[in-house]
Amino acid sequence: MSEEKKLSENEHIKARSRHLRGTIEEGLQNLVTGALSPDDTQLTKFHGFYQQDDRDIRDERRHQKLEPLHSFMLRARLPGGVITAEQWKAIDEISRNLTSGGIRLTTRQTFQYHGILKRNVKPLIQGINKVMIDSVAACGDVNRNVLCNTNPVESELHETIYNDAVAVSKHLLPKTGAYHEIWLDKEKVANFEEEVEPILGDTYLPRKFKIAIAVPPHNDVDVNGNDLSFVAIVKDGNLLGYDVLAGGGMGASHGEPDTYPQIAKNFGFIEPRDLCTFAEAFVTTQRDFGDRENRKHARLKYTIDDMGVDTFKSHVEERTGKKFKKAKPYEFTMHSDRFGWVENADGTWNLTMFIEHGRIKDYEDGPQMMTGLLKIADLHQGNFRITATQNLIVAQVAKSKKAKIEKLAKEHGLFRPEASLLRLNSMACVALPTCGLAMAEAERYLPDLITKLEAMVDKYGLSDQPIVIRMTGCPNGCARPYLAEIAFIGKAPGKYNLYLGGDGKGTRLVKLYKENIGEEEILQTLEPLIESYSKERKKGEGFGDFCVRTEVVPPIYDGRDFHKNPEGFLSSGI
Template structure:
């Protein structure tokens, strides 16, 4: 692929751009045809406008639970929109939380969802309410810009509100990079805010491009007229606390600490979870080491990596448009040389600092300034009232009463910060009043599990995920209690399709939606899943296929023999994922297949 001096790009091979590339090129910096269609009547927008809408932080969806029935009745789909709130580093204040909560109740479906990228999602927003919703979010000094689309997505950072210089500097670097890599064109403010830009006076401001290249553009100096070939994701983490899953990102910064000071970062590149099983050319990947940079070089190295991907990522085939494919095709040495070419100098080799641990930051913790923070588990990130659990009402009451800030985690939980020591008992009583489970009352498997939304809103889902994972975890809890492994820490990530939004390919147990089934009325049924084993909670290793097309009610049964062997043969301190990796997932799968075959009744 080549790039021109004005940011125009061409696809690989025969040079033909994908349809989305053509739409971006003709959109006048993400304005058309979205602006015209938003101002028109109706409940939906065209597919072309929807592709541009993504850059503004929203997806058009329809309720798949009623899709078949509405089609039979001659009605159009039940359209609504998901609005994603960009929150770099997961930092929010009480006013911002309460505004998102109010929007969820007034224009959404009554729930807020914490994403795996430290954001909020509003579901069920109607087209007529979109503009007012985005304006209200901006009025709180948050936004939806670049929460979706072919740009730098929400940048992740360790959310623990611990008052030390390392975490404070990491959050500063995260915020500065989020500002630097934000789109610069005025379309977002023209469409949603009538040209008004509501700035946070305390937030970093985007500066000039730091790595001049021929592909730069006057309006979008980093992205050019056609932006990135595909989405781009970045995370900041600590080697002893990879709570942001840095290796699953296109670009990761692992903190290098010397003498209690953050001096720089090991940079890793090329992570990405999405794959298409029917296309062998696609695959998940964990990031590989690129270099070490001092803190002062964070913006420059990030911009250089982004621009190499901008100029050489595949714009003809969106299935192979992520950075991981450039690195796979070239090799890391050639990629490193190209980044050095863009920077105009050599890169420094990375430090020897492997990832060793992950902390979910749940429960009570001292902040280091005399106050405490409380990490509350939120199952699958869904903040709602259901039965005796009144999480939505409880959090609303908490933020109204205390006005304290909070942080969102990449495991879809929330951390309540700045709680005075003399109010801990009062906050514990609040948990009891609203039926909110503390981490002490949450099973280990449930604590480390997560799921994508899947049905009924995601158009890509082939099976259930969020709605069925709780029942799967119930079965895990029963099985682990029977084996005496209820305290064992391992990660279970479930997705409703192979795109990997809940990062199922680098955890201990990945459950990936594989095949759809149908209910008697023709609507999608629970379907089947692929089970992957042998990753680990630290996130720096891919797992391996264990068994394919497993019905949901058979998932735990298929894994009980593996857990039994793990209990009997594990080495001291060995995790479940490390055990599967050491023994070999292929060997475990062959053993399971032989056992299943032997247990089948003999045929006449």
């Protein structure tokens, strides 16, 4: 008789949660503590929010014999990142009244609030619901916010592709009534056991699941870093269908070589009408075969790598009753945003504004960003689009309003044409003080490091050369650093692992070059490489490609090679 599998504790929490209800409702009523129970803090992720505390004052409160200053971070579900001006006004008002202030644009094309006290969580969720926004499945072991190209070249197709992203998101949502019962005061089901989760199952997925849709040549959603991606194949202005990429993913653990980031694999081509059918089949196959014992091995990338593409593909085809067709050729040229004004096919304009690391605030001694966006929303009365690189687009602006909107954006620190290419191509996760996983700073530190690197590239005449730089406070990879040209992964306070070698298009992984170094060594390490790049690069060659060509680091196209250190390369390995 085979030994019974030992499930992870999260699996037991989900199993006894009564389809994600747990004791969340009772916990909200307990005002003796600002926290929820440990089980419920896992379940609230499925409702879109995390329990956090301010790590800057954690020790101080401990010495005062006080519990940590608990608060919550809530992330909205916003497929494709599209939001109306009226919705933005409501988001702003909620931020001012029910949070610690400010709005943060995320790397999954949505927004999140920080510093929400327990008593304010329910009013906040009800507030966003009034403007048709929710936080269902924004976190947790489910399909999360679906990404979609924000500003593709084939802009006349954007509505079709955006609608596909919305359809996939809706199709894969949990069917439990828990969210509506707890937060929106809907009628409670008589017997939760009669509820059916036909796609996600009673214990949902083994781990989080991420989906993106891209339109070549722009890979602004980093398709290779998602569990499942659909690459639009367009010919003569018509959408032919999608190449299906699966098994990508960021995230690893320091010192654990069995964990690694991975590049998605192309499974083949499908017709547009089959999008939701295939998305469901990938999700249910992962539901049934994903690792429920070891959460560090539970993402789709490991399921596919362990099972093999052909075997996984056969399960998907069996569940859909359809065969993949031969993949269509496509090419990506970049995975960053295009800043400034871009004209749409219909004669309207999009203004992409640089929001450094996605943080929107009215600063006491700086730009009044929230106020500026309210003024733009009043004038524009159209859509905004949040990008997957934490920036914001004022979309479909009439030509007659361009000058006024640009003036408002510049006056309020939202449009910064003077920003360097190095800064425009940088990205960081939240990290300290709110993220419980952070080992080092990211969002609060990277702007200062970029300033020092700007001086370096200026010194060698490279200010006109875009280099994709990303930083995270831990190896989980929320800012998708493993697809950058230069990546800094937090190892300890003030210390980072330095990775090099991405291709600037999001189709190749980085490789470890130096481990556990501080700012002084970071700058000392990068300067000779930057100098060599300025003198020896080929025409049109990016920094990551230069590092690979000159054998500073080896090219990594498969995450299973991420920790390998081929002989002759300078990278130190892990």
